[in-house]
Amino acid sequence: MRRVFSALLLLRVLLAHGQDASLVPDLRATLATATNDTLRADALARICFNLIRSEPDSARLAGEQAMTLAKRIGNQRALGDAHNNLGWLAAEQGQLDRADSLLRIALGIFQKIGVPAYTSVTLSNLGWLAEKRGDSVGALKRFQEALTLSEAAKDTATVSILLYSIGTSYRKIKDHEQAVLYLERSQAYERLLHRPGKEAHCLVALANTLKERGDTLGAIDRYHEAIAIYKRIPDHLGWGIAEENLGDLFQLRSPRTALEHYGIALAKYDSLESTIDQAYVLQRIGKARLELGDVVGAGSSLNRGLELSSSAGDPALTMEYEMALARLAAKNGDAQHTMSHFDRYLVLKDSIQGADTQRELARLRTEFETERKEKDNIILRAENSEQAARIRSGQVKLYASIALVVLVLVAALLLLRNFLQKQKHANVLEKLNQQLADSNKEVTEINGLLEMKLLRSQMNPHFIYNCLNSAAQMTQAGKQVVALAYLQGFARLLRMVLDHSVNDTVSVEEEVDFLLQYLKLEAHRLPDFTYDVNAAPDLLDDGAIIPALIIQPFVENAVWHGLAHKVGDRSITVHFTQGSDGPVCTVTDNGIGRKEATSAHHAQDPSHKSLGMQLTSERLKLMARRMQRDGSITIEDLQAPDGSAAGTRVTVVLR
Template sequence: MHEKTTLNQIKNTKTKWLFSFLILFFFTTLNAQVSAVEKIASYGYSKRFSDSSASKKIQQQALNLAKKKKNIDDEVICYSYLALTQRRLLHLKEFTRYADTAYILAQKSIKTRVKAFASLAMGNLKSYIDDKPQAIDHLLHSYTLFSKINAHDQCAKIAADISYLFSPASPEKVHKYAQEALEHAYKAKDPESKLYARLAYGGYLTDKLESGTEKDWQKTLDFLKTTVVLAEKESFDIISKSNIGIAYINLADLYSKGPKPINETALFDNLEKATAIAKKYNIKIIYRSAIGLQGFYYTEKGNYVKAEMLFIEGIKYQLSLPYTDNYLLATFYNCLKEVSAKRHDFEAYYAYDTLFTKYNQLKYNETTQKLLQNADARFESSKKMERIKQLELENELEQQNKLLGYGIAGVLLLGLVFMFRSYYFRQRYYLKREEILKQEQTNSELKLQLMEKETIENLATRLSLERRLLRSQMDPHFIFNALGNIQSMILQKDTIPAVSYLNKFAKLTRQILEQSRKETISLEEEIGTLKNYIELQQLRLNNSFEYAIVCDESVEEDILIPPLLIQPFIENAVEHGLKPKPKEEKGVLQINFSQQTQQRNLICTIKDNGIGLTASRKLKTNENHTSLSTTITDERLAKMQKDHPYAGFQVLERNADNGETGCIVIINIPIL
């Protein structure tokens, strides 16, 4: 007994575990799903370096689409991408507005991915305005949420940013998040994420060299060289070109700090590549670092002329741009001051110092203004965050009160309903039970009778249609005339033609009998039946007419069509058009097939050079022959129009003004 109880407990535990796993998998899949609007916004964000104007335009289109659909989740993600783009463009006002909007709207969403994007945008804003504690809190929250839905590409970048924020105060956390960034990047298999993570881990290794050995330096060098190789190999797929430039700068800087003699070739090769990227993509910090490293190297080496030329070249390039970077100019003039002092060129030192003082003051003013803006932004952001928390508490309290009210009302309503139900239905239950059973039995009998009646009527209708269709195809006059001609040929001892035509007649009869019971036949089968029928008509009319059947190149012979639709019109063409023609005039019957693929429609055009509709009506020939074939065909095509609106036919008189006689029949046959 105890053993059985234990087994049941194990089974229940497994069932609960499996159920929990399925729930977790379902919500993970739901939260990880990327919408079409997010894909558009992400594509626009990817163009922020190559074409910032197009980047903002595409993201704004994605936002408008989300608003049109009234999808708050997509709106939050679009606002988050726009906020990150404004950070790249250094527009604090727009950056703040988009990040705050995303964060406020995200409170209305239940999706993990949406909340993760909002926290990412807010974390980047706090980092930009130098609010490190808040930046770390928001980025850690975003990192946790993205980890839950296995968004490894986002996790890699966020973990790298967190490692930078912890540097240099907490080396252990720098190492922890840089290592996790690498792990997520290689799971994501995304070149940009890998480079982002490797830069963070490379920064951690470089910081350790202050107390490291030459062996540590070599290990760091190998890591940074591998980073550069991977960046060059996958440069096309890396959107943030500045990261490639940083990889070159980091490697060059490491060479400059390495053991003597310094590998000058490797140093300058990496600096030249970094400078090229800085100029191509207008990345100021990369350009400043590349020129500065070269200048410092030549200054320490004692080549002051070369160092001065480099700094002057950097100043000329900066002054050629449509904007002024006071920080960069002040840095270069300060370097020129130091070079002039070492050369004992005090006249040049004075000139450079004057310009340094000018741009340094402008730089100081800009820095002061930025600090004030950041302080204002931090203050406004703090106020908004407090207001958001207050609103959240108010909403939560209001929601709790609503739920409590709904609960009480629901309990009372359920009690009243239960009491009424117990009183009312118990009274009526026994009274109506017998009546309901009798009614159900009567209904069942009626349904059975109705189904039997419908089945018999449908079967009768189908059999009637098949018989009428068969009769319309096998006209008695045609059968007797064909057999009479074959008999005449046998009596005249034309054995070979007689046998040939007898075979054709037998084959035609079998084909019509078989096809009249089929729903569909191939076009190839239909053409074969028509050929047998026309050749027998030629025999009956002593070859007084010729025929041709042509299929356009667009027609596929294995398409399926309803059977026995075309023969009645050929019968009319032969009987009422070609047969009455004078014997000295040769009759011609032309049949053409073309296909409308998109409409699923086969067009059959039948032309004859007979006497035409008007003359045929005047002759009133074959009054005793009542042909129902055209009427039945019209009924069949009319029934098909429900699913195939193009089904139908039209009969036209040929243009007598051009010397043409006869009729044209155009049949639109549905392809099944």
């Protein structure tokens, strides 16, 4: 279904959360009469929220003022509200990375406060942000987390909205059974809450899901139920969209019936003067008339729709109209109009593709400039080091010359002065030896860095190979949709790998996010697979750091060697704690154990070796030598009470 209905539902969801620009004058009056900073911060955060759609610039200003004031007075709730509202504003404006950062900060604040309703709102926003990124699986996870908290808070209105969001997310990943289950629950809640408009939206979403599942009769019944509600409210836009969707259902089997429904939808859009909706439905009317052999009527509808599409400024829809009119002219034998419409179609297509190309070129140009600046900085640092070495060498020569002259003069004057000058010369030689030792230490440091870079460059291709191999297995198994979602997640994971490969170390929080993204991808291919990645709060609060890409090979080894061959429930837990001498990471799985995993892989490939763990061990040794601190890896085979293998625990200690 086209984007208009999705936009309508999103608007209704936002309104359900209380966004209303008409409240802003009263909120500003409250701000003006506020007697303390707590009330001012709260009023500014609410002003930001209610202006997100109508006045985004004013919303940003109010949100930033609320954030500054909340930080100054230490009001955690107002600070969380400000981050949450500014995060959603950034998402509305397409600044998805900034939105993700702000919403995660808000989530952390609300989780510390411990009020489920606050945390649920931010989790819902993170779910919608994931939808904007095209990550339906990530959105589904966030919505389900928010649903659990809203049910605990007994917030029925929010529960209904989240049930609807989860249902639509399941529909996007083609799990129609679950989608129907959640949408029906949402409809039942809306009926109890006496919100007929939202109940009708649920019915339309159910109809669309049933249509995709192949249940045509069920879809028709739901559309008619929704239309009956829209008539009663009345809601002309919802009525028109439902009629339009119903017409799409009859487009191929009965164009005349489809035309009747499209006509009702057009009448509703005309009454609302909704130009873009008129343009979309006229395109469908033109196709239906053409199917019925009404060439003149089809041309009239398509030409009117073209005018509306052009005035609405929708180049993609206008391009479709030009192609439809070109085909109509070709069917009539009108070569001149066929070529003119087709030429305009090509121009629009090139324009749209050109805009996409320009955006990609801008992105590549930015990456190139960043890389070039990094290389220039490296060259500049090398030149500075060389210049410093020349200066030191000149100083050494100068000191030696002065010492020699002094020695000659002192030798000619007094034996005592000669003795004293020999002592001074000895001191100078000691300084030179120290400088030489320092130079050797720097050379050793540089060699260590080069070895680290070499090992990390070996790890990255190994990791990419394993990920692409997983996607290939899904495709071979016929899971193209899952493979596509997996590759989209893999693209984001690869971006994180590239970011981490620039630095020797990353924060524990960044490593946790990276491992969660990796395990989410692995969950696509392993049935009954659950995972948990967490870190002790003191590690996150202190900003503890660990070597980059150091834990993932152990997790990957547990998944591929310990869990892949297991039958039944599979689980893995990654836990970061603060040890007595530094961070400690524990990777625990309930797999088949090392002995059976070794036997299975030896049977498949006798020459197989775990390259990831070998490289990681070498990196730990280099890291310990360069940072002058030890690290260790301990592998423990877990056993059930009956003595059978119950999994493996790997403990990585960084002192």
